[in-house]
Structures are given as structure tokens and as C-alpha cells.
Amino acid sequence: MITMKFGGTSIQDADAITRVTGIVRASLPKSxxxxxxxxxxxxxxxxxxxxxxxxxxxxxxKEEIDTLLRRHITIVNRLIRTEGLKxxxxxxxxxxxxxxxxLASGVEMLRELTPRTMxxxxxxxxxxxSRIVAAALVDTGISAQWLDSKDFxxxxxxxxxxxxxxxxxxxxxxxxxxxxxxxxxxxxxxxxIGVTVSGHRTTxxxxxxxxxxxxxxxxxxxxxxEIWTDVTGVLTADPRIVENPIQVKHLTFAEAYELTYFGxxxxxxxxxxxxxxxxxxxxxxxxxxPSLEGTRVSTVIPGGGPAVKSVTYRKDVSVLTLTxxxxxxxxxxxxxxxxVLTERRAEALLMNTxxxxxxxxxxxxxxxxxxxxxxxxxxxxxxRPGKALLCAVGENMVNVCGVxxxxxxxxxxxxxxxxxLGASPNSLAAVxxxxxxxxxxxxxxxxxxxx
Ligand code: ADP
Ligand code: ASP
Ligand code: MG
Numbered sequence: 001m002i003t004m005k006f007g008g009t010s011i012q013d014a015d016a017i018t019r020v021t022g023i024v025r026a027s028l029p030k031s032x033x034x035x036x037x038x039x040x041x042x043x044x045x046x047x048x049x050x051x052x053x054x055x056x057x058x059x060x061x062k063e064e065i066d067t068l069l070r071r072h073i074t075i076v077n078r079l080i081r082t083e084g085l086k087x088x089x090x091x092x093x094x095x096x097x098x099x100x101x102x103l104a105s106g107v108e109m110l111r112e113l114t115p116r117t118m119x120x121x122x123x124x125x126x127x128x129x130s131r132i133v134a135a136a137l138v139d140t141g142i143s144a145q146w147l148d149s150k151d152f153x154x155x156x157x158x159x160x161x162x163x164x165x166x167x168x169x170x171x172x173x174x175x176x177x178x179x180x181x182x183x184x185x186x187x188x189x190x191x192x193i194g195v196t197v198s199g200h201r202t203t204x205x206x207x208x209x210x211x212x213x214x215x216x217x218x219x220x221x222x223x224x225x226e227i228w229t230d231v232t233g234v235l236t237a238d239p240r241i242v243e244n245p246i247q248v249k250h251l252t253f254a255e256a257y258e259l260t261y262f263g264x265x266x267x268x269x270x271x272x273x274x275x276x277x278x279x280x281x282x283x284x285x286x287x288x289x290p291s292l293e294g295t296r297v298s299t300v301i302p303g304g305g306p307a308v309k310s311v312t313y314r315k316d317v318s319v320l321t322l323t324x325x326x327x328x329x330x331x332x333x334x335x336x337x338x339x340v341l342t343e344r345r346a347e348a349l350l351m352n353t354x355x356x357x358x359x360x361x362x363x364x365x366x367x368x369x370x371x372x373x374x375x376x377x378x379x380x381x382x383x384r385p386g387k388a389l390l391c392a393v394g395e396n397m398v399n400v401c402g403v404x405x406x407x408x409x410x411x412x413x414x415x416x417x418x419x420x421l422g423a424s425p426n427s428l429a430a431v432x433x434x435x436x437x438x439x440x441x442x443x444x445x446x447x448x449x450x451x
Contacts, residue, residue: 001031005213008040009230010287014078037209038125050121053104054113061104115159123201126190134188147189155194162202170219211270218274232286233295256297262391263314307400308448318367319384333378388437391429410444
């Protein structure tokens with residue numbers, strides 16, 4: 001069997017879903033399990049609904065709910081031919097409207113939007129879209145079976161960034177899915193959302209539908225995990241910034257992980273974990289043209305490949321620099337620093353040590369005054385906010401001379417606040433001013449791919 005995950009743009013309207021039904025039909029011999037994201041922008045709309053409600057702005061929440069429902073109704077009317085299916089979906093959308101409005105009223109009254117309630121809002125996006133895709137498949141004669149992820153995707157209660165409890169997920173999936181596949185059914189379920197043991201909806205972080213596709217594939221021992229999106233696989237740079245980037249044919253799990261961790265939006269970084277653990281290849285494919293060969297992420301890379309496979313960036317970083325009060329050895333405050341980061345669940349994206357000083361690159365959201373405050377007993381902590389990280393990725397870069405020189409040439413004479421090389425053999429990174437990141441990405445791309 002295989003898992004096929006379709007992203008928001010791949011199901012954004014009736015035409016897109018029609019393409020998806022064709023893609024699934026062509027894969028029927030491989031026994032697919034289909035994982036669906038919310039339609040494009042629906043999750044952002046749900047976030048706005050939650051926030052408007054939390055601010056007591058009932059009119060804005062209501063308007064956003066209506067727009068979202070209308071988009072789904074338009075899709076159903078254009079897509080579904082069988083009257084019975086159309087009617088069921090219309091009812092389901094109307095019920096969703098009632099639930100969303102009730103939820104919004106509750107939040108408006110309390111003027112408080114908790115992470116748990118936000119997850120309740122979020123869940124409607126995938127519930128709606130997966131219903132529609134399942135019905136569209138049935139409408140074209142494919143025996144699809146809609147599955148509610150609450151029946152198997154059990155997570156912890158870390159709302160907004162929940163983690164699956166894998167032994168439960170695996171046990172339930174193995175009970176539910178193989179009989180369906182055996183009966184020739186195509187299970188269709190939701191990405192991104194899960195449920196706590198006590199039955200509250202959770203989400204596993206924005207963009208995590210890719211991860212759902214992969215963890216379901218891992219649990220069921222899939223032959224391949226397919227991620228269908230709106231580009232032909234991973235490119236040498238973000239196509240929204242660089243004109244005509246080149247397709248990367250193969251990536252190792254480590255390369256794909258670092259590329260996405262350091263900003264390439266095409267895949268959620270966690271996608272690689274279940275796939276790598278079971279050695280299942282991930283194929284990133286273009287739903288706009290399924291005949292094109294995409295990018296394969298696997299352990300085996302034919303022929304090694306170029307030193308740098310792709311350049312990436314993220315704009316949301318800050319550099320935290322720590323200097324101890326006295327020139328003690330680092331071991332005196334090392335544990336304290338880690339303790340503070342761990343307590344606040346702040347992830348050190350990169351870290352450097354020079355004698356007794358430490359510099360840490362954090363997501364800006366993690367680089368809070370609160371962290372500085374918590375560290376002030378042991379060191380002077382300084383935060384440089386609003387920076388951006390440029391990163392070149394490629395497993396072969398350590399074997400090729402001159403990569404750092406070329407990387408720095410692309411950075412040019414701009415200030416560099418942090419440089420990282422060595423901790424990972426697969427990547428080279430620099431933190432620079434956010435205002436110049438896009439032009440620097442273009443220079444780095446030109447340096448590595450168009451000379
Ligand atoms: P989906 O909705 O299918 O999950 P996403 O929008 O999350 O799709 O991811 C696909 C998008 O990622 C592409 O449209 C592209 O703009 C962006 N992207 C950023 N960096 C890269 C890259 N290196 N290679 C391919 N796409 C990239
Ligand atoms: N719909 C969710 C989001 O927009 C999950 C995903 O698309 O991967 O974040
Ligand atoms: Mg995505």
C-alpha cells in the first residue's frame with residue numbers, strides 16, 4: 001500500500017479535486033490511503049475566526065465563517081453530480097456552520113481563545129475537505145471510505161503542537177485500515193488534526209499534514225509515502241523568491257530534514273521521521289501534472305550528487321548571545337542555559353561557543369524577554385531580534401573544497417551575526433539582516449546553480 005497526501009492548493013477548487021480523483025484512480029492498484037489537508041487558506045481563515053471571536057469581534061468572525069462555508073458549497077456544487085452525495089455534503093457543511101458559530105459565540109462571551117479551542121476551530125478545515133474529497137471519489141465510482149482521524153490519531157494534549165502517541169496510533173490503524181484495503185476500499189482521512197485520549201481535537205503544528213501522511217505510511221508499513229503539492233518536488237530554492245529554480249531529483253532523509261527545518265516550506269520537517277525509521281521513500285509530486293517525476297527522498301542517493309542541493313532561508317530568527325558575569329568556564333552555566341531553554345520549550349536552531357561565550361539562534365517567537373530575565377543571574381544576555389537565516393544544504397558538501405568560500409561570496413559584504421559549519425555535515429548557515437535575505441538567497445542560488 002501507499003499513502004497519498006494532498007495539500008491545500010491541490011484541492012483548492014472543484015477542478016483541483018477532479019485532478020485528485022484522477023490521480024487516486026491511477027494509483028488504485030497500489031492500495032492508497034488518502035490524507036487530505038484543508039482547502040487552501042482555510043486554516044488561516046479558521047485562525048482568523050478564532051482570533052476575531054477571542055477579541056469579541058462577532059461580526060468579523062461571522063463573516064469569515066460565511067465566506068469559508070460558501071467556498072465549500074461552491075466546490076460541492078461544481079464537483080459532485082450524484083444528488084444524494086450533494087445533499088449529504090450540503091447538510092454536513094450546514095452542521096459545520098452551526099458548530100463553528102456556536103464555538104465562536106462561546107469564545108466571544110469569554111473573550112478568551114485557548115490553544116485547545118483554537119484546535120477545535122482548526123479541525124473543521126480538514127473535516128470538511130476530507131468529506132468532500134471522499135464524496136468526490138465515490139461520485140466517480142471509486143469505493144472511498146471516509147475515516148475520522150479521531151478514531152486512531154491519538155496525541156498528547158499539547159494543543160497546537162501535539163505529538164502522536166505512536167503505539168496507540170499504530171495499533172488502531174492496523175485494526176482499521178487493512179480490512180478496508182482488503183475489501184477494495186480507499187480510506188480517506190485528515191492530515192494535521194488528532195485527538196487526545198479524552199476526546200479533544202488537537203493539531204500537530206501548522207503544515208503538519210505531510211507528517212500525518214508519513215506517520216500513517218510508517219504505521220502501516222507503506223511502500224511509499226506520496227506528498228502531492230503544487231510544485232514538481234523540491235527545488236534548488238523557493239520558487240517564490242528565485243526565478244526558475246531547478247528540480248532536485250533525490251535527497252537523503254537528512255538533507256530533506258535540514259532543508260525543511262531551515263525553512264523550505266515544501267515539506268514539514270517531521271515528515272522524514274516515520275519514513276526514515278521504516279526506510280520508506282517519500283515522493284514529492286505535482287498534482288497539477290502527475291506525469292512529471294518528482295523528488296524522491298530516501299536513504300540511497302544514486303551517484304552522490306552536487307555538493308549543494310538547495311538553498312533555503314527562514315526569516316523569523318533572533319540571535320541570543322550569552323556572556324557569563326565572570327570569566328568562568330562554560331560548564332558553570334551550561335546546565336542553567338539548557339534548563340531555561342528546555343523549560344520554555346525554546347528550540348536552539350543553531351548554537352556556537354567561543355571560549356566562555358555562547359550564541360544561540362532561536363525562532364523569534366522563542367527569543368522572549370522572559371528568557372533573558374531567566375538567564376540574568378548567570379550571564380548578560382543580549383537578543384538581536386528580527387534576523388534571517390540563510391542555509392545551503394547538501395550531504396556531499398564536506399567532501400568538496402570551496403563550498404564555504406562560495407557561500408560567503410553570496411553573503412558578500414553584508415553583516416553576518418552568526419555562522420554555522422561543522423555541527424551538521426549537511427548544511428552551512430549564516431544569520432544576516434532580514435531585509436537582505438531575499439536578494440542574498442538569489443545570490444547564493446546563482447553562485448551554486450547557475451554558474
Ligand atoms: P501544500 O499546500 O501542498 O502543503 P505548501 O504550500 O505547504 O503546499 O508547499 C509547497 C510550496 O512550497 C510551493 O508552492 C513553494 O512555493 C514552496 N517552496 C518553498 N521552498 C521550496 C523549495 N525549495 N522547493 C519547492 N517548493 C518550495
Ligand atoms: N491545513 C493545515 C495548515 O494549513 C495543515 C497543512 O496544510 O499541512 O497548516
Ligand atoms: Mg504544506
